[in-house]
Amino acid sequence: MTAPYRLPPFAAAVTGVGLVTSAGVGAEATWRALNDPATAPCVPHRDELQGLPCDFMYSVTGLDTRAVLGVAAHRLMDRFSHLAVIAAREAVADAGLDPAVWDSGRVAVVIGSAHGGLPFYDEQHIALTERGARRVSPKLAPLAVVNGAASSVATDLGARGPSQAVSTACSSGTVAIGTAHQMLRTGACDIVVAGGAESVCSRLLIASACRLKAVSTRIDDPRAACRPFDTHRDGFVIGEGAGLLVMERPEHARARGAAVRAHVAGYGSSSDAYSAVAPDPDGLGIERALRTALADAGIAAADIGHVNAHGTSTVSNDLIETVMLRRVLGEHPLVTSTKAMTGHTLGAAGGIETALTVLALQHQLVPPTANLDAPDPDIPVDVVSKEARPAALAAAVKTSLGFGGHNAALVLTR
Amino acid sequence: MSMSTADEISTLLTANFGTDPVAIRPDVPLRQLRLDSLALEELRLLIEDRLDVDLDDVQLTSRDTVGQLVDAVQRKAVA
Numbered sequence: 225m226t227a228p229y230r231l232p233p234f235a236a237a238v239t240g241v242g243l244v245t246s247a248g249v250g251a252e253a254t255w256r257a258l259n260d261p262a263t264a265p266c267v268p269h270r271d272e273l274q275g276l277p278c279d280f281m282y283s284v285t286g287l288d289t290r291a292v293l294g295v296a297a298h299r300l301m302d303r304f305s306h307l308a309v310i311a312a313r314e315a316v317a318d319a320g321l322d323p324a325v326w327d328s329g330r331v332a333v334v335i336g337s338a339h340g341g342l343p344f345y346d347e348q349h350i351a352l353t354e355r356g357a358r359r360v361s362p363k364l365a366p367l368a369v370v371n372g373a374a375s376s377v378a379t380d381l382g383a384r385g386p387s388q389a390v391s392t393a394c395s396s397g398t399v400a401i402g403t404a405h406q407m408l409r410t411g412a413c414d415i416v417v418a419g420g421a422e423s424v425c426s427r428l429l430i431a432s433a434c435r436l437k438a439v440s441t442r443i444d445d446p447r448a449a450c451r452p453f454d455t456h457r458d459g460f461v462i463g464e465g466a467g468l469l470v471m472e473r474p475e476h477a478r479a480r481g482a483a484v485r486a487h488v489a490g491y492g493s494s495s496d497a498y499s500a501v502a503p504d505p506d507g508l509g510i511e512r513a514l515r516t517a518l519a520d521a522g523i524a525a526a527d528i529g530h531v532n533a534h535g536t537s538t539v540s541n542d543l544i545e546t547v548m549l550r551r552v553l554g555e556h557p558l559v560t561s562t563k564a565m566t567g568h569t570l571g572a573a574g575g576i577e578t579a580l581t582v583l584a585l586q587h588q589l590v591p592p593t594a595n596l597d598a599p600d601p602d603i604p605v606d607v608v609s610k611e612a613r614p615a616a617l618a619a620a621v622k623t624s625l626g627f628g629g630h631n632a633a634l635v636l637t638r
Numbered sequence: 639m640s641m642s643t644a645d646e647i648s649t650l651l652t653a654n655f656g657t658d659p660v661a662i663r664p665d666v667p668l669r670q671l672r673l674d675s676l677a678l679e680e681l682r683l684l685i686e687d688r689l690d691v692d693l694d695d696v697q698l699t700s701r702d703t704v705g706q707l708v709d710a711v712q713r714k715a716v717a
Contacts, residue, residue, distance in 0.1 A: 296657075296672070361683065366676065
């Protein structure tokens with residue numbers, strides 16, 4: 225068998241980061257909270273979820289999206305798009321780019337989302353059944369679609385290059401960044417705003433997730449409910465948010481003298497072809513994605529100092545994923561799951577967590593996995609808990625696994 | 639004292655579409671207020687809910703003026 229064909233390594237420059245999460249609004253606020261979990265906002269129970277076995281989620285608080293975006297723009301977007309546009313504006317400003325003067329046809333947008341405007345569908349289905357077809361909002365069809373965030377961001381920024389959505393369940397944000405890496409590599413654009421956005425305070429979805437026994441039912445202590453790698457973990461907590469990067473062809477970033485926070489150096493994806501829900505029990509699918517990403521970057525496992533894991537806080541994911549990480553990377557990388565603070569933001573997770581990996585490389589600091597009080601002895605990797613750990617990090621990995629067996633991995637370098 | 643139909647529509651436009659209240663005059667076409675076909679259908683539902691009228695058979699286009707919209711709503715309100 226011949227070796228797989230590979231392009232020469234290509235490191236896309238990350239010049240901007242934008243984050244809107246339940247841990248904080250803005251990259252700096254999110255980063256600060258992650259590294260000091262005691263300061264995390266409280267987790268309110270949600271009226272929309274009343275009576276369900278899980279009646280809470282990690283929601284974005286302290287953000288008046290209508291005031292930030294203005295009434296006219298706000299009404300033409302679903303909430304997941306509101307969060308995406310706010311994160312995109314932050315990322316673009318952070319990159320020092322001015323949409324008024326950039327070559328707009330060379331700017332692309334790639335945003336992942338698993339569910340788009342699902343809560344709007346919930347609401348309008350109730351309108352349909354209770355009040356009839358004439359009471360259904362005309363905005364549902366154009367705004368609640370999964371590509372809503374990509375089109376809203378492109379419109380808001382005036383980005384007129386390729387614009388697309390990626391939907392691969394919980395790996396959508398990671399696949400979006402991988403797709404952006406490939407677009408830059410081929411020269412399809414010079415700049416990409418890429419990542420993920422999600423907001424699914426949906427009674428319908430969470431009822432289903434409860435029936436699936438995928439979400440934590442620790443309703444007496446929501447803040448402690450998401451506890452990746454802990455012996456007493458009992459499922460994920462749904463979160464909402466957006467995480468976007470500004471990525472550029474390296475020569476483009478260099479030519480304008482941009483400050484480079486990190487690089488996206490390699491990408492790999494794979495399918496388990498195994499189950500609609502469960503990951504391959506041996507982690508072979510995510511292993512293929514990770515090995516592909518390492519080869520794509522031309523980086524050895526020994527050089528990976530940190531992994532921002534998928535780490536959902538489900539019994540099976542955390543074990544399968546960490547056994548795979550130990551097998552591929554060894555025992556030295558510092559592993560964390562930031563979902564304990566942000567919740568599982570589904571299609572946004574890969575965008576948020578890749579942005580946090582960029583910040584970890586930049587600050588040479590690995591944030592702790594919150595709520596890890598009783599580490600599961602079967603988890604065979606070095607999980608950072610309690611306090612952030614300083615480290616000399618040259619390269620890091622982000623892994624994501626999605627329902628349906630959609631796996632993705634990114635390799636990032638300084 | 640209850641608000642006039644024109645005032646009600648003006649309030650809906652300002653609150654839901656961010657329309658400048660100064661720009662809302664009887665002779666102004668709706669398209670000049672940036673109300674496209676999507677916005678008009680949204681506005682139709684808002685007016686129906688707010689004023690308890692049925693505008694189902696009212697033809698609305700963005701070429702209509704604010705005054706024509708107000709007249710149409712008033713006709714339905716007294717029908």
